Amino acid sequence: MSFEVTILGSGGALPTLNRNSSAQYVNCSNKHLLIDCGEGTQMQMRKFGVHFQRLDIILISHLHGDHFFGLVGLLSTMRLLGRDGKLTIICPKGLPEIIRQQLEVGYGKLDFDIHYIELTGKEHQLVYEDKSIEILCFPLKHKIPTNGFLIKEKLKERKMKKDLLDHPLLKVEYIHRLKKGEDVIAENGTVLKSNYFTEEPAQPLSYAYCSDTAYAEKIVDCIKNATVLYHEATFLEQHKDLAKITQHSTSKQAATIAKMAGVKTLYMGHLSARYDETTSFINEAKEIFDNVFYVEDGMKIIVQ
Numbered sequence: 001m002s003f004e005v006t007i008l009g010s011g012g013a014l015p016t017l018n019r020n021s022s023a024q025y026v027n028c029s030n031k032h033l034l035i036d037c038g039e040g041t042q043m044q045m046r047k048f049g050v051h052f053q054r055l056d057i058i059l060i061s062h063l064h065g066d067h068f069f070g071l072v073g074l075l076s077t078m079r080l081l082g083r084d085g086k087l088t089i090i091c092p093k094g095l096p097e098i099i100r101q102q103l104e105v106g107y108g109k110l111d112f113d114i115h116y117i118e119l120t121g122k123e124h125q126l127v128y129e130d131k132s133i134e135i136l137c138f139p140l141k142h143k144i145p146t147n148g149f150l151i152k153e154k155l156k157e158r159k160m161k162k163d164l165l166d167h168p169l170l171k172v173e174y175i176h177r178l179k180k181g182e183d184v185i186a187e188n189g190t191v192l193k194s195n196y197f198t199e200e201p202a203q204p205l206s207y208a209y210c211s212d213t214a215y216a217e218k219i220v221d222c223i224k225n226a227t228v229l230y231h232e233a234t235f236l237e238q239h240k241d242l243a244k245i246t247q248h249s250t251s252k253q254a255a256t257i258a259k260m261a262g263v264k265t266l267y268m269g270h271l272s273a274r275y276d277e278t279t280s281f282i283n284e285a286k287e288i289f290d291n292v293f294y295v296e297d298g299m300k301i302i303v304q
């Protein structure tokens with residue numbers, strides 16, 4: 001099953017013609033997630049072929065406008081399109097009331113169920129789990145309470161060895177137990193060892209999302225060995241004082257976190273509108289961490 005991220009908005013606080021405000025669509029084991037929802041996100045979803053009604057969960061990192069001003073519009077459009085499935089929104093405390101008030105002034109009403117999970121921005125905990133994925137939140141370091149998110153596949157069952165599927169003692173009804181790691185006694189009394197008939201499943205993949213945040217080593221333990229890390233890099237090294245004041249990161253700081261956490265690949269984003277190229281960001285980051293990219297709107301990341 002696929003694990004893919006589509007970048008819907010890669011810009012900083014000020015949207016530009018090329019870079020929309022923050023939003024990402026994640027498809028993990030057929031769960032459809034939206035992380036952050038800056039202004040214009042629904043247009044970006046249309047542009048890049050993301051189906052509104054498929055969304056199961058929306059994650060909002062914090063209540064700066066460039067991360068949630070598109071939410072009420074998206075919810076209204078979902079209603080107009082006839083949504084009836086439940087939607088889960090994991091968000092900072094207070095957002096449900098903001099949405100309620102925004103809808104109320106225009107006598108608008110949503111006629112599908114929203115299940116809100118409100119966070120204080122201080123928790124490092126599991127916030128969602130089903131049979132195939134889990135989502136953890138953790139605190140970032142920003143001007144207001146802000147959550148990072150880690151989306152993880154669950155460990156899958158062991159895999160049957162294909163060349164043993166026609167083994168004379170193997171019956172179809174044994175396969176389920178062997179894949180669970182159980183040994184099975186065949187009809188003639190022979191013990192069929194799970195270890196012999198099956199092999200280790202692939203290691204679960206994971207995607208960590210860290211935006212917005214100042215340099216914060218406390219993040220490292222929360223994202224240890226993630227397959228892919230998205231970490232904001234709003235500024236270059238020459239503006240590191242500005243990064244500190246605004247509680248954002250430079251590309252070197254993002255690369256340092258990636259290296260300390262031992263992630264496989266780093267994608268940087270949340271580009272300040274003062275820059276018109278990202279090559280310098282890559283060059284500065286590569287001094288510390290080699291496998292690094294800068295995201296663009298419409299980019300697809302395969303988590304692998």
Ligand SMILES: [Zn+2]
Pocket residue numbers: 062064142212
């Ligand atoms: Zn922010």
